[in-house]
Amino acid sequence: xxxxxxxxxxxxxxxxxxxxxHEGGCIKSSSISSIEAANSLGENNxxxxxxxxxxxxxxxxxxxxxxxxxxxxQVLVADSDKLKYPLAEAWAKLVEMVQNAGVYSHILxxxxxxxxxxxxxxxxxxxxxxxTDVIAISGSHQFVRPIYAGNALSTVRYTGxxxxxxxxxxxxxxxxxxxxxxxxPISQVDLSTFGGGTLNKARFVKLTSQDSERPDLGNARxxxxxxxxxKSAENFKMLEKLAExxxxxxxxxxxAVDAGFVPNELQIGQTGKIVAPDLYMAFGVSGAIQxxxxxxxxxxxVAVNKDPDAPIFQVADYGLVGDLFEIIPELxxxxxxx
Ligand code: FAD
Numbered sequence: 292x293x294x295x296x297x298x299x300x301x302x303x304x305x306x307x308x309x310x311x312x313h314e315g316g317c318i319k320s321s322s323i324s325s326i327e328a329a330n331s332l333g334e335n336n337x338x339x340x341x342x343x344x345x346x347x348x349x350x351x352x353x354x355x356x357x358x359x360x361x362x363x364x365q366v367l368v369a370d371s372d373k374l375k376y377p378l379a380e381a382w383a384k385l386v387e388m389v390q391n392a393g394v395y396s397h398i399l400x401x402x403x404x405x406x407x408x409x410x411x412x413x414x415x416x417x418x419x420x421x422x423t424d425v426i427a428i429s430g431s432h433q434f435v436r437p438i439y440a441g442n443a444l445s446t447v448r449y450t451g452x453x454x455x456x457x458x459x460x461x462x463x464x465x466x467x468x469x470x471x472x473x474x475x476p477i478s479q480v481d482l483s484t485f486g487g488g489t490l491n492k493a494r495f496v497k498l499t500s501q502d503s504e505r506p507d508l509g510n511a512r513x514x515x516x517x518x519x520x521x522k523s524a525e526n527f528k529m530l531e532k533l534a535e536x537x538x539x540x541x542x543x544x545x546x547a548v549d550a551g552f553v554p555n556e557l558q559i560g561q562t563g564k565i566v567a568p569d570l571y572m573a574f575g576v577s578g579a580i581q582x583x584x585x586x587x588x589x590x591x592x593v594a595v596n597k598d599p600d601a602p603i604f605q606v607a608d609y610g611l612v613g614d615l616f617e618i619i620p621e622l623x624x625x626x627x628x629x
Contacts, residue, residue: 305431306337308367308389308454310400310409312377313342316351318359320510321401324461326360329399331428331464337364339393341480343374343385357474360467369480376495377405383412384490389480390417395454396431402458402565403509414456421456422447426463431455440561441584461509462567462588500556508557511540514568514589516559519546520575520597520615527552529619530574536626542566544582560585574615578603595619 307329311322322340329338340356340363342349349370356366367389374381386398386409398413400406402424414421427435432449434457449455508514515534521527527547534541542559543552559566561581567588574595576582583606586592594607595618604610611618 305333305335305396306393307332307339307397307399308386308393308395309338309340310382310386310398310406311340311342311352311356312401312403312405313344313349313352313355316348316355318342318352318356319401319403320466320507321403321461323359323466324464325399325401325459326362327464327467328425328428328457328459329397330362332397333431336362338362339365339367339395341367341369341386341389343369343371343377343382345370345372345375353477354474357477358471361469361471363471363475365475366477367480368477369482369485371482371485373482373486373490376498377409378493378495379408379412380493381490382409383416385480385485386413387416388485390454398454398456399459400457401461403461406458410456410458417454417456419451419454419456421458422449423458424460425457426460437584440580441587442580460565462565499554505534506538506540508540508542508559508564508566511566511568513537513539513570513572514542514559514566514586515539515572515574516542516544516576516586517547517552517574517615518544518576519550521547521552524552526616529623533619533623533626536623536628539570539572540566540568544576544579573603573607574619576603577601578606 309325309329312319326338342352342356353366353368369385400410410421422434424436425434435444435446438445515530517527517530531541541557543557545558545560547553548555548558561584563585565585569590571586571589572593578601592607593609594603595611595615596603597614599612
């Protein structure tokens with residue numbers, strides 16, 4: 292069978308819009324993973340990246356977007372004060388407008404707080420049902436996603452009207468090392484009719500995030516996690532010191548977050564972040580299924596827990612039964628300086 296441009300094996304036209312998140316003039320690696328995922332939708336897929344914001348950092352991010360992945364066909368830039376902050380209301384309107392102009396067969400976003408915030412609202416405006424947390428793609432309309440906190444995998448087929456909207460688990464689509472040799476074209480989205488309606492119903496108040504030299508939790512090669520057993524924010528500093536020595540990111544269980552030891556952005560698990568580091572170290576973490584849902588793709592799991600029957604030991608490659616208040620200082624002392 293001969294295939295024409297942008298048509299998959301079943302004769303379906305495919306062109307994808309990837310909603311891209313950027314920070315400090317760079318496209319986040321989770322968004323680059325979404326392009327990698329878009330690549331699996333079929334051959335001849337024309338992939339456009341949509342960026343929004345305002346000012347010079349948006350233009351820097353657009354330049355990065357144009358070469359961040361070999362498969363980017365074009366970069367669409369929406370530059371407006373109304374899009375300065377990534378509010379779901381404004382973004383959803385933008386997606387609706389860009390979709391109506393470009394009629395994409397697929398719209399993808401990474402399954403982080405940015406994508407989880409925008410995608411359902413944009414899908415409602417476009418009157419389609421999104422498929423969330425996609426971890427594998429086996430054709431333009433068939434996807435695999437975890438269910439029951441990752442204890443089972445479900446294969447789903449999208450039979451609705453286009454666009455097929457997907458949120459992508461970036462840990463399942465690693466960013467390739469190659470970039471685009473020549474930059475993809477960048478064009479500005481015409482925003483002359485953008486505004487009004489729901490846009491005025493939400494207002495950006497403030498962003499609170501940890502200013503840290505440590506690697507980003509979602510991409511770190513090593514993650515050091517603490518549970519409720521750490522007992523206080525003060526004791527979590529012990530873990531932070533260990534992370535510094537290892538060049539690791541710090542994570543936490545929901546119990547530790549709920550107890551106020553660390554901010555919410557450090558939570559790993561079903562309702563937190565999904566991580567897939569080379570080394571995952573858990574200190575005083577029981578191993579509840581909701582936590583395990585976020586660490587399953589880790590290559591090596593090390594657990595320290597004083598209870599030999601703790602469920603975390605069932606998934607750990609290396610387990611140490613002992614008191615974390617003795618083991619962490621000992622590790623800190625014995626590990627060589629970087
Ligand atoms: P605990 O269960 O209290 O375990 C503490 C562990 O530390 C125990 O195993 C204990 O033996 C050990 N310990 C105690 N003292 C020491 C010591 N001195 N040295 C060594 N070990 C010690 N949880 C998440 O983490 N992420 C999620 O995304 C998440 N989402 C959820 C979603 C839903 C809908 C629900 C219902 C729950 C969710 N949870 C989530 C909560 C989850 O069920 C567990 O309650 C939580 O993971 C437990 O955290 P923990 O292991 O820190 O605490």
